[in-house]
Amino acid sequence: MRQKRAKSYRKQMLVYHHNFKFREPYQVLVDDKIVCDTHKASFDLVKGLQRTLQAEVKPMITQCCIQAIYETKNQEAIDLAKTFERRRCNHPPKEAKAPLECLESVVSINGVNKHRYVVASQDPEIRSTLRKVPGVPMIFMNRSVMVMEPLSRSSDKISRDQEKLKLYKGLNDPSLAGKPPVEESKGKASQSSTMPNSSANLKRKGPKGPNPLSIKKKKSDAAPSETKTNAKRASNADSSSGTSSSRRRKRSHKSSGSRQTEQQDNTHVAATNGDHADAGAKSSN
């Protein structure tokens, strides 16, 4: 078998294992046609099933299906079928049902694959009928290759729903987490024990934690005198500077002019002082 197919079958059987509780050895219900076809092609049916499911299998056949093989009078096929475990369907052998009807009655109990059968059937009608029952792995011969059908829509939906349920059960209702198998429940219990604590911590943090906006406001209110005056000065400066560039220039001119005059005055004074001093010195000399 090709590696890729083997991997996809393994994955698929994991879904049946986790979501439909299939366990090894898998019980495989074979129909009359697949027994006859594989025998005709000298294909080892049981080995093929083991290879496809990658597990130990328990081949089974219903009374009605073996009755159908008896009617072919193919002795070797009959001998092969006799080695399989007989599944009692409680249909009287003299009024054997058609394999489709018989298999459906055995597999689908109130619409559920209660006994977790894998069905190996060469009849497309049987497979399409049983596809409506969720959780029925289906195997058939495609020419000389044994293949497993992909997960049916009904199976896929159920498995998805179950995954969701598992997820939400564990998170929202810790009391439910202990119910499923031991290992899983342990994992969930530990999760659920940690989850509430963390959520409580989060809740406490919320009100305690600083709201940056409120803190900023309080600070400005707490020290109003300095900041307000500063703010006023700043706003005054802004308004004066922001009025018009021409005024500003004028003012700056004025101020610079006054400064210059002052400086000139100062120098003047200094000079006069110096002159005085010089004069004083001269006079003293």
Ligand SMILES: [Zn+2]
């Ligand atoms: Zn039957």
